[in-house]
Amino acid sequence: MIEALLQGFSVAMMPENLLFIFIGVLIGQVVGALPGVGPAAGMALLLPLTFGLEPVTAIMMLAGIMYGGQYGGTLTSVLINVPGEASGVMTAMDGHAMARQGRAGAALAIAAIGSFIAGLGAVLAVAVITPPLASIGLKFNAPEYFLLALLGVIAVGSLGDAPIRSLLAGVLGLLIALVGVDPLTGTPRLNFGIPALYQGIDFIPVAIGVFGIAEVLHSLERSEKVEPIRTRLKDMWLTSQDWAACRFSILRGGVIGLFVGIMPGAGASVASLLSYLTERKFSKHPERFGSGAIDGVAAAESANNAASHGALIPMLSLGIPGSASSAVLLAALILHGIKPGPMLMSTESALVWGLIASMVVGNLFLLILNLPMAPVFAALLRVPYVYLAPGILVISLVGAYAATLSMATVWMCIVFGLLGWLMMKLDIPRAPLVLALVLAPLMEASLRQALLLSLGSPMIFVERPISAVLLAAVLFALIAPIVRVMRKRP
Amino acid sequence: MNMKLNLGAVLALGLTCTTAFAQEMRAPEGPIEFTVGSAAGGTPDVIMRTIAQIMNEEGIVENPIVIQNRSGAGHSNAYNHVLGLPGDENTLLTLASPVFTTPIVQGTPSVIDQITPIAGFVQSELMLLTTPTSEWTGIQDMVAAAQANPGAVRVAGGASGGNDHIATGLVEKAAGITLTYIPHESGGAARATFLGGNVELHFATLAEGMEQIAAGTAKPLGLLSAARRTEAGVADIPTLQEQGVDVVYTQFWGVGGPPQMDPALAAWWADKFRQATETQTWKDGLAANMQLGNFYALDEAKTYFAAEQDTFRAVLTQIGLAK
Numbered sequence: 001m002i003e004a005l006l007q008g009f010s011v012a013m014m015p016e017n018l019l020f021i022f023i024g025v026l027i028g029q030v031v032g033a034l035p036g037v038g039p040a041a042g043m044a045l046l047l048p049l050t051f052g053l054e055p056v057t058a059i060m061m062l063a064g065i066m067y068g069g070q071y072g073g074t075l076t077s078v079l080i081n082v083p084g085e086a087s088g089v090m091t092a093m094d095g096h097a098m099a100r101q102g103r104a105g106a107a108l109a110i111a112a113i114g115s116f117i118a119g120l121g122a123v124l125a126v127a128v129i130t131p132p133l134a135s136i137g138l139k140f141n142a143p144e145y146f147l148l149a150l151l152g153v154i155a156v157g158s159l160g161d162a163p164i165r166s167l168l169a170g171v172l173g174l175l176i177a178l179v180g181v182d183p184l185t186g187t188p189r190l191n192f193g194i195p196a197l198y199q200g201i202d203f204i205p206v207a208i209g210v211f212g213i214a215e216v217l218h219s220l221e222r223s224e225k226v227e228p229i230r231t232r233l234k235d236m237w238l239t240s241q242d243w244a245a246c247r248f249s250i251l252r253g254g255v256i257g258l259f260v261g262i263m264p265g266a267g268a269s270v271a272s273l274l275s276y277l278t279e280r281k282f283s284k285h286p287e288r289f290g291s292g293a294i295d296g297v298a299a300a301e302s303a304n305n306a307a308s309h310g311a312l313i314p315m316l317s318l319g320i321p322g323s324a325s326s327a328v329l330l331a332a333l334i335l336h337g338i339k340p341g342p343m344l345m346s347t348e349s350a351l352v353w354g355l356i357a358s359m360v361v362g363n364l365f366l367l368i369l370n371l372p373m374a375p376v377f378a379a380l381l382r383v384p385y386v387y388l389a390p391g392i393l394v395i396s397l398v399g400a401y402a403a404t405l406s407m408a409t410v411w412m413c414i415v416f417g418l419l420g421w422l423m424m425k426l427d428i429p430r431a432p433l434v435l436a437l438v439l440a441p442l443m444e445a446s447l448r449q450a451l452l453l454s455l456g457s458p459m460i461f462v463e464r465p466i467s468a469v470l471l472a473a474v475l476f477a478l479i480a481p482i483v484r485v486m487r488k489r490p
Numbered sequence: 491m492n493m494k495l496n497l498g499a500v501l502a503l504g505l506t507c508t509t510a511f512a513q514e515m516r517a518p519e520g521p522i523e524f525t526v527g528s529a530a531g532g533t534p535d536v537i538m539r540t541i542a543q544i545m546n547e548e549g550i551v552e553n554p555i556v557i558q559n560r561s562g563a564g565h566s567n568a569y570n571h572v573l574g575l576p577g578d579e580n581t582l583l584t585l586a587s588p589v590f591t592t593p594i595v596q597g598t599p600s601v602i603d604q605i606t607p608i609a610g611f612v613q614s615e616l617m618l619l620t621t622p623t624s625e626w627t628g629i630q631d632m633v634a635a636a637q638a639n640p641g642a643v644r645v646a647g648g649a650s651g652g653n654d655h656i657a658t659g660l661v662e663k664a665a666g667i668t669l670t671y672i673p674h675e676s677g678g679a680a681r682a683t684f685l686g687g688n689v690e691l692h693f694a695t696l697a698e699g700m701e702q703i704a705a706g707t708a709k710p711l712g713l714l715s716a717a718r719r720t721e722a723g724v725a726d727i728p729t730l731q732e733q734g735v736d737v738v739y740t741q742f743w744g745v746g747g748p749p750q751m752d753p754a755l756a757a758w759w760a761d762k763f764r765q766a767t768e769t770q771t772w773k774d775g776l777a778a779n780m781q782l783g784n785f786y787a788l789d790e791a792k793t794y795f796a797a798e799q800d801t802f803r804a805v806l807t808q809i810g811l812a813k
Contacts, residue, residue, distance in 0.1 A: 048557070141682070141688050142688070186650040199566075327678065331535060339701065339779075341705070405560070452644070452672045455644075
């Protein structure tokens, strides 16, 4: 296997391949930073351009866009509080708070380092243990996904200072997720006869609205008083305390990300949420989470990058795409005349190992690209907000349009901007709404699939070992706070 | 609105009928959009990208072709986009089963009756798989199990009302049994459920199915085709029909123009699709993916699509999804 990996490196290090890996990660960085245009859309756009390339070069470049997008998404999350993708919501929570304290550079740097380390670890996992890992991924199915999503939704209630407010926002998110189409029967529901609602409300207009637009609206009210965020050069970089706080967050985030990534049904967003919540449990200062904890940023970012690599495991070994971007990668294989499926690892081993080696190289490129640039990007915040705000509005609305090529999404984005602004005024946290919206479809569809699988018996949640463990975790998460309150009372 | 669209359909129908014999051809000008209702990576997307590449690279079509994924809502984003461009000369709609089934399920006017049929050019046969450890050796064993315990045999498939669901409905009807159909958001997700050993049955295209069989992760119960395949390895797999369950169902893809498309333009496109499908590159692709290349153009395509639409409506009514 070492031999195979070395051979992979010899393929990846060919000048032409190096060039295209670099182009791939660069494009990934850019599309990741644009809200609305995710890596999957970027890959699909560039797919036709790869037809002239060797299949292995094409796949290396497209994969570069995939994981490069995870690095790029950090930029807008941290700097302007607009997560370009669902997996960036957790990064925005603490990353943007850090930016407000003038530490955007540190947040971007730790995100890059965390992503790099976790990405590298995930690549090694892909290389060493792909077949067994893929079979672990298959042990997760509807009952486990339901409990995982439920755990996430319950945990969402604990984001922010007041659980009631967070839960309120979370329930609102679940409600929004119901609009559109029944995920199992395909029956339209709650669309009120408005064509724009027929297909449901997507994550992108909601996230762009409640985060980006709401922020701008909110700033209008205090335009006189807003001062540019002061950034001193020494705050731009990581301190040794920062590093000490983050070492293990990156490790834990990477492991969680990898495991969530290999489940074909869950994705980078679930990974970053779970990792963030785990980190807060481990942290010595959980109260700082949400108001600029650097280990929160490290955990979320390393988890989403590890998950984006982990999604390749079911793709390479089973032919099942674990995410939207790995689905495009799968299509690219087919278009280049390579048949994906369980036999891919043995029939196309040069390609698979070349891809694995290219991901090591690509992650290194991204680290080199991002570390020196972190202070530069962070310096953007020195621009007074009055000048920044129109730019944020334009990026947000263009992103919303680009996501679906429809004006309806832009209007939706504005409506959610107003909602987000209202929530800011009422001091209701916004992240729970967006996270609940992301988790709800998984939760709903998998509950119903689970009950179909068991032919109606709820015992399926207890009978399956992994499911039983998750159920215990759910019960603990529900009961523990009650017990804590009971104990405090005399 | 409906009235207007139906009128358009009648008009388009009339025009194609009168000029089909003349086969007058006219090329479109400027870039072309192939509208695809699936996300990048879905089968319709891969098919259209492949054929667009062949058309451009082999000089069959000089106009640059762009694949536009207008995914979501059972292809209705894509077909509504094309239906909203009557007479447009630069947009074609990819026809896949959701273009037929979504209007039936949602109770909206048929799309296929409104668009301008151009060609049906690729088909995929399906096979029914079961888990590798299953005791069943043929379809009749499964039928017996389902008869003994109605609803206990489970099928993991794609979206509700989609291809897998239709195939399930056809098997249920032909064998007189009741199965439990478990819909998933994508074919990949359904395959994960099947490979995880959570259900008994799963439909796959021949290429996908043979990969699973080779890897030892699935066992075939039969083909949903009228005849066996001839390739070594596949030739051993019997059809459902020869095992006494009379189901023949093939997935197919095609292409159509907007309502009221100039018949000369439609004829030109039909000719270009014919040329592209006659290239060696295309034929090699069909062989590698074990797909069929039956070609239906213009009026033939119209008849073919209408017949398929009738099948879809019948099955969706039977499984209670038609509106």
